[in-house]
Amino acid sequence: MALLSIRGVAKQFGQVQVLRDVSIEIAPGEFLTVLGESGSGKTTLLRLLAGFERPDRGEIWMDDQRLDPLPPNQRGVNTVFQHYALFPHLSVFENVAYGLRARKTPGEEIAPRAAKALAQVKMSEFARRRPTELSGGQQQRVALARALVNRPKLLLLDEPLSALDARLRREMQVELKSLQREVGIAFLFVTHDQEEAMALSDRIALLRAGQLEQVDTPRAIYNRPRTAYAASFIGLTNLLRVRVADGLACCGPLEWPCDSPPGDAVFSLRPECIRLTVPGAFSAMVLRQTFGGATDLLEIECAAGLTLTVRTPSRGELTGQQSFDFQPEDAVRLQ
């Protein structure tokens, strides 16, 4: 049974169709990431769930309650805003207690619950500070505590890590994931960062120009992308124009057995699926080598106009003709 179900939602701003016919379900306790470029409609989708916008078409249901006609203050949903939106005139403690007071929680419950929420995000000692006296990472934690203290069924997070620097961001990713497991609340996380999406999510919903491109687990979406967009947005890939005939796929000098229907098609082949081996299935000229620590990125030319990207373990410099190989099942046919 789904916790939240978004059914055929569409939204238009002026002449721009921001969302068209989006349907997703979120399970209780799930970490779902809505991934997309800027302008893909991901923030609009979040605002529809929070209640700041109303859908033009479609319905949003949570458990047995229809959500979309309700104003934001009557939904069992809380939001962590992109720039935190902490109240500057209230202390950290009062920020966290705000939702409890607004929902008329009995007075004696407020202090212990706010204190517990602050402890959960390791901010207890900052309770008396003003938000402006905190660093970005600390403000982030307070924003999380302020939302979680209300025990929502679903927490919406609008690019919450985008304002942090790279190192802090990785730290917060780990903490966010463990916090989510601890509280067991479903998270709907909006981001444009595919690595973040892969590291955190149970499932990723890839949004493109207001439509869902693919909804799947990070592994499935990476290993079995459905479209060229999904394949190239999430991770690096080689897109191959392939002719399939007689159980054989053919792209320039590359040939491999393939049981998909005959005709022209595009295949995705991840750089790490191509290996340097002797003897190999094909040979190619190394055009460029980029050192990347544990792995190197090679650009190789198999034939005139057919260059591929290859990821290999770093083992010194490579030049000239080399032989390569890949497993036929790693080449994924796209729609």
Add this chain to the structure above:
Amino acid sequence: MNVYSRVYKLVVTIPPLAWVAIFLVAPYAFLFCFSFWSVQSQTIVHHWSLHNYLRLAGNPVYAQVLLRSMRIAGMVTILALALSFPLAYYLSFRAGARKELLFQLVIIPLWVSYLVRAYAWKTILGSDGVLNTLLQYTGLVTHPVAFLLYSPFAVVLTLTHIYTPFAFLPIYASLEHIPRSLVEASQDLGASGFRILRTVILPLALPGILAGATFAFVLSLGDFLAPLLLGGPGGVMISNVVVSLFGAAYDWPLGAAISLSMLALVVLLLMATERLEKKWSFR
């Protein structure tokens, strides 16, 4: 530093400094000197004493007029805030596409001469005025209502009309500066309209409200045209006293002493409100 930049510095700094010296420092210095001199047989004698300030303190009439001025200014302030906060709130948060037009409509009266607006009220409130004619026509009263014109009421009404835009502008600016995400966060946490207003918008607009109140109070406290044109004997304010001392009474020293006392009062008030504004602003 080369000679050109030195010349350039002089060229840009001297005019404003000269302006301030000639039109601000010098007049206040004269006023300061006058307030310690006195008048003997229609001539001003340069005889330094605290005489004028003692006269001010000794005669209760001056304190009464000052109190009345502050009462009128206080009422104007309250009315101006009561009008301009809801207006600014509506424009900033609710007006949507009409915002620009409405904003211009609030500002336009500032382009009309003060005198014209004061005379307009005279025409409206007088015994042959628009209001009385209407009241008599509808049969609500048989004789013209007298208290409308030449009364503190007329002064308060006119000053409120004239200074409400001054209270409106800083309030509107402070409301416009409130990040809308804070309002959304408040809604998201379960707050309803009135709670959002009370716990988020009002506290964050406080510096603007204070600035608006200060404008309305200080400007109406020192006003002399509205009481002169519409105040009558009961609506005399402190500036009218100063004007008559400098004019008909030819008692410049006493007028200077009142002016400087008022100046000190206003400066103290401004310092106090500035401190409060700093304390209440969170950005």
